[in-house]
Amino acid sequence: MKLVFGKRFLPAALALSAAIFTCAASNARVAQPFAAQVTQSPQAPGKDNIRPQDSSKAIIQPVSKRVSEPVSYTYEFSQPEFFIRHIVIEHNENGVGKISFERKSEEVTIVEPIEVSPAALSRISTLWESLQFLDSETNYQSSRQFPHLGTMRIAMAQGTRKRTAEFNWTNNTGASSLVNEYRRVADQAIFIFDLSVSRENQPLNSPKLMEQLEAMLRRNWLSDPQQLIPLLKDVSIDEHLPLIARNHALRLIKKIEK
16 A cells, blocks of 8 residues: 655655654664574565564573582491502592592502503493482491401582581492492502503513402403403503413404403
8 A cells, every 4th residue: 555645744754754763773882782582583675564573572681590510429448457548539510530549568558540440430420410419418337347357438519508428338229339349440450550560570570460450350350341441451461561461452442342
């Protein structure tokens, strides 16, 4: 439809059109800072159809995101009469940390970096979550005491929240599974350390260590055997080691890869 204004109404029409255009332009400037939050339909060329924005709807309050604080985990085992009398594993949520241990016949504390494999870390993280450790006050110590088996401590810290639990025997399935996982991590890490010492200083001990590793593999005492494959491949081509140890390493690789 084509609208035709008489001459006497033309000034008023122009004035009204100017007022509408000014108002629309003003509203467009107000809405501009929230352009990323307001979706507009594409306009046909030559048409200006911007509607005044309702400020109560246009202004979107920023949503503050809760930043998760870093988490640290600790496992400790102590039994003065055991050959490995003291073990401490500390790591972050990515499984990166360190292990320290002491042998009964030695006064020195050995400290080595450690990186829990993704497979083992997944199991460990699931067990921590199932315990709801920081939010729980559960006493994991059973009514029966077995101090001769050693004392275990598990601890978790996140920001200002910290908790440590100690027990020598537990009937709690989650806590028992968690310390067993850490024991496997410790056994595997200590084996890696012993093998590195053997390769550097005592190569004749390597056949015995290969036998030890096979026994650990058979008894499911390793945290993640797949993590040992690169090391065993390196052992299999190390000419400083006896041939029997190198061949044994190759057999173990095949057994792990099955």
